[in-house]
Amino acid sequence: MNGPILIVEDDEDDQFIFNKIFSELQIADKIKYFTNPAKALAFLREDPCQPFLIICDINLPVMNGLEFKTAIDRDPILRAKSIPFVFLSTSTARKMVDKAYKELTIQGYFQKSDDYEDLKHRLCSILDYWQHCQHPNSP
Template identity: 40%
Template sequence: MNKGGDIIIIEDDPDDQLLIEQAFQELGYANKRIYFPDGLEALAYLNSETPLPFIILSDINLPRLDGIQLRRRLRENASLNLKCIPYLFFTTALNQDVVIEAYSTSAQGFFVKPSDFNEIKQTLKSIVEYWKRCAAPNNFKS
């Protein structure tokens, strides 16, 4: 895990993108945020020669390739899977079946996107702080 890497955010709603970005700006994390409107664009980016991202925050309901399908594709890609990029769902889609399906993809978290800005900010802070403290297999040099 590259704790100084980019935070990949896959969100098709421009208003939600704006709120998420405002929250990150107020939190003051140095990690660059890169936004994608759908899973296909994010997949193309992640398959390119880019620096290892820190975490991926994905909505579930996305055009062209939804968050669940994207997660499955990333797990099937051996080289991306070995990079141990934390994949978390950050979505308004909430019911038991969706949560079960999300965790069946080996996602590392499922967070409900709050409607209140301060709660969005607090949720994002909790996510980032947790992963900044977490060790991953690729944190060790051979």
């Protein structure tokens, strides 16, 4: 894992739980949290780093996760970065899932779990997959 993992999540309790999980997985120092997508978008446009992965909620302030991913897809410089992007949300309405896969370039849509161990397993699975997957940002 070279670049940071961007977590776009406005719920402080979820951020706390994610941070605890990432700490247990010994990768907490590579995590950047954003409470709204506009700030994450500004970071992506201003910082030359190559993020390893974006994990994003759907229901967010300022713009929702779908709008955030649309903005990334429409920006030629950000699109060229080929940043793996997954949704991790309590919102699993079929309409949202369909839109995410049919209209955007996402690589996964996962439901947040209320169970700590289950959430930890999901996050671990996501990270493990991207660490072993060949993609344009692979070392």
